[in-house]
Amino acid sequence: MMSETSDLMRRSVILIVDDEPANVTLLERLLKREGFTDLLMATDPREGLRLFQEHPVDLVLLDLMMPDLDGYALLESFSRLVPAQAYLPILVLTADVTLPARRRALSLGAKDFLTKPFDAIEVVLRIFNLLETRILTLELAKHGLPRPNSPRPMFG
Template sequence: MITPSSPSARILAADDDHSALRVLDRILARGGFGEVRTTTDGTRVEALFREFRPDMVLLDLHMGAIQAPEVIRRLRALIPPEEHVPILVVSGDLSDESRLAVLSEGAADFINKPYSAGEVMLRVRNHLQTRLLHTAVREQNRTLEARVRERTEALERTAGEVLERLARAAELRDDDTGLHTRRVAELAGDLARAMGLPDGQVQALRLAATLHDIGKIGIPDSVLLKPGRLTPEEWEVMKSHTVIGARILAEGSSEVVRLAEHIARSHHERWDGGGYPMGLAGTDIPLPARIVALADVYDALTSDRPYRAAWSVPRVLEEIRSLRGTHFDPAVVDAFMDAVVPSLHAREAA
């Protein structure tokens, strides 16, 4: 570890006065600093900085063709925002104007010429100590951030597992395998990605979609498990699973639960306004619900039900095409046909 007097601390010193630079080099050597790179050419400071990666720069105010403020500006562009590399300006003519010029570019301190060995070592060690503390705090912050990320990811995994098991508990009431919610969630995620949603939203939608039928918990078995067609009265009861689901998920604090609430309420709405429970139409229906609506219908029609056998995939695709612009959002259908269906075929072939 670098300490304020460590010989491993790297110092870059630049001064166009050869004799003054030799004096500074000897002072630093006597102070225990063996990693010192020097130059009398101001135009080489930037290249040496890139190569040497110093812990500190000592820079003469007047460097011939290039002045200290310009050199500092270029060096600051090379230093990452989270890193602290002190730049100390040395000069025998530190007027107020000169001080303001270099301070405005990011100089950390000044050292007067002719050099006082005591002053040089005191300022160098103080600023190396500042860099050391800054680096230690930065590393500690990185460690803490990594721990927070790990714990957050663990909590998210736990929350996701709880939501998935809750969805499976509801699904098992009318699906012995409990796989419908998983298939709908996977298909909805594929559709969301095909429509260009960011990865974070895709993952949130995939998890939220598992809860689209959570409201079925509140539907009586006599209706939910009836093998034949429902009466008009029973159908009204069945439709209420959307409202029940939204009520169960209402006022959630997480993005996923809030998203799941919208999906549970609106995944049976239709593009033409003929759906339920609110009769929403077009883009008034939340996009996640429009996506899940298609995924839900596709999986339902390609799966066996107590009252009918599964449809063939070609028949289901033709049905979905026929419902483009009436039941389903045209953009969702297009994304499904163009991007998702080919991947489904590829999986089946594999």
């Protein structure tokens, strides 16, 4: 079962949205080294939104501070596009270390939050944790079991 889950994780579709090409390249390299093959990447947040709308995504790695459409706006758009009963993990990776940024991102649907510069091993471990939860949630749904509903309080 464990290697089956591991294989499923590595076949997951991961969307990376960051306006800094160096960050996208770093994440791509990390993920490919871990065996992930289905990566979608955008340095323009509008392109990231288009990719999200056109592809079934299993995980989003998202920067917050971007031109034209910031990460908060993308979080709001993603939440409108994802069915309420679905579990879509979003890991925010940002240079904004402030508590209000963390709270706002988490209240808008981010499932995890790391500040840049991040530790490469920690990012990979968090990605595996989030994908494992996604796979288990999809497995529950296959058996007709609903995802636990956890209403999220909204903070400014």
